[in-house]
Amino acid sequence: MAPETLSNGEYTQASDIYSFGMVMLEVLTSYPPYYNIPHNENLVMDICKGLKPKIKCEIPQFFKEIMEKCWNFEPIHRPTAKELKSQLGEYYYGDEIRKQVKAANKSNKNFIRYDPNEMHPEAIYTSRFIPKTTIHKYDTFIEDEENETQEMECKFSSPELTE
Numbered sequence: 482m483a484p485e486t487l488s489n490g491e492y493t494q495a496s497d498i499y500s501f502g503m504v505m506l507e508v509l510t511s512y513p514p515y516y517n518i519p520h521n522e523n524l525v526m527d528i529c530k531g532l533k534p535k536i537k538c539e540i541p542q543f544f545k546e547i548m549e550k551c552w553n554f555e556p557i558h559r560p561t562a563k564e565l566k567s568q569l570g571e572y573y574y575g576d577e578i579r580k581q582v583k584a585a586n587k588s589n590k591n592f593i594r595y596d597p598n599e600m601h602p603e604a605i606y607t608s609r610f611i612p613k614t615t616i617h618k619y620d621t622f623i624e625d626e627e628n629e630t631q632e633m634e635c636k637f638s639s640p641e642l643t644e
Contacts (some may be wrong), residue, residue, distance in 0.1 A: 484529050485556055497558030501565070502551025509540045509548075541581035543572065 486492055503514045506594065514534035518524060524532075531554050547568055553559045560568065569638035572578050 482528070484531070484554060487525050487529055493556065493561050494562065498559045498562070498565070499556075500552050502548045503534070505544065505548050505551070506534060506536065509544055510537045512537050539585045541578060541585045543575075543578045543581055546623070 483496035486496045486499075506549075509511045513584075515524060533552050534551075536548075547560070547565070550560050
């Protein structure tokens with residue numbers, strides 16, 4: 482989930498772009514994001530502070546740059562769907578990008594694809610209720626319609642609620 486979705490529950494086109502970057506990661510590496518750490522309130526807080534997943538293997542620079550743009554902490558700085566379509570169209574026609582793909586494939590020749598034994602037992606990839614909680618240590622505020630300031634909320638998951 483995008484940081485702003487965790488912070489205020491809003492789903493936008495920009496948060497969809499963030500998620501698209503996560504899907505790219507899994508398609509290109511065979512590993513889901515944050516596969517090796519527990520999916521709990523600490524992960525939520527870390528994402529709200531800007532944590533991005535690690536890229537487990539060599540991938541073409543072209544795709545890495547697109548993913549990182551999709552993961553930009555500021556939604557306004559993420560590419561639009563139209564921009565992504567244009568950039569990904571370059572892959573289809575670009576010789577330089579094909580060279581990057583070949584080099585990455587060669588580099589990853591001995592890379593073992595997805596190993597379920599590397600998954601953290603608390604890495605959960607199914608839908609579940611995530612209760613809201615206020616995180617006081619973040620000095621982040623938003624303005625409501627009446628120009629009053631209110632503290633942003635961040636959601637977290639509780640193991641007790643998923644059973």
